[in-house]
Amino acid sequence: MKKRLVIITVGKTHSGKxxxxxELEKKLANGVVIDQDNHAQFIQTHYQSLVPNQGANTLKHAVSRLIVDYAKEHSECDFIICNSNLSRTDREYLLNELFDRQKFVRILVHFDLPVEVLNERVASTxxxxxxxxxDSISFEQLLQSQREEVPVEGEAEYLFTINNCEEVNRVMEEILAVANERVEVDSYENH
Known part of the structure; x- marks a missing residue:
């Protein structure tokens, strides 16, 4: 049985995650994007009365966990976890509780764009x-409030950093190479 990939994005709002x-989902043969913004929007639209007024949005996290658990058990998909994942504790939960190294090749993609670029994107979003x-919070306020614990080597098997738009394709190609290497190893072992 081959290991599946889990690609976890790390970055502030409007960094391109x-x-x-x-785009990676289109290129990765069996990829699926898990994006908590979609889950939050669904809950805000259909279950507004269940959204907690303060503290952790446990309903959003429960929906995300259900989708991940379902996909792990009922599919062979590779995961693209598209959240900010700015906290090392949150990343450790994903890496150690949901996507352990015995079953997954774990990849972090850190979007480390200059703050000037993020400010421009937020201003024109x-x-x-x-x-x-x-609904009174703006993306400008969110960006100013976000604190990032920068990922470090060793948190996952791979760490790629994107400092500008020109690096996006290179990182995608490197991830696809990891996926292809995994397939080649599995093909060789099965012969």
Whole structure:
């Protein structure tokens, strides 16, 4: 049985995580994007009365966990976890509790774009803030409040960093090479 991939994005709002994840999903033969913004939007639209007023959004996390557990058990998909994942504790939970190294090749993709670029993107965004519990919060406020614990070598088997848009294709190609190496090893072992 071959290990599946889990690609976990790390980065502040508007750093390109979602665009990257969707593009990688198209290129990765059996990839699926798990994006908590989609889960938050669904809950905000259909279950607003269940959203907690403060503290952790446990409903959103439960929906995400259910989808991940279902996909792990009922598919052979490779995962693209498209969240900010700025906290080392949150990444450790994903890496140690959900995607252990015995069954997954774990890859972190750190979006480390200059703050000036993020400020420009946030200022001109057309994205809806309906993913937020408090509709008075803006992406500018979110960006200013985000604190990042930078990923380090050894957190996962692979760590790729994107410092500018030109590096996106290179990182995608390196991830696809990891996927292909995994297939070649499995093919060789089965003969």
């Amino acid at each position: 979602t665009t990257f994840a969707k 057309k994205r809806s803030t309906n993913i937020f519990r408090d």
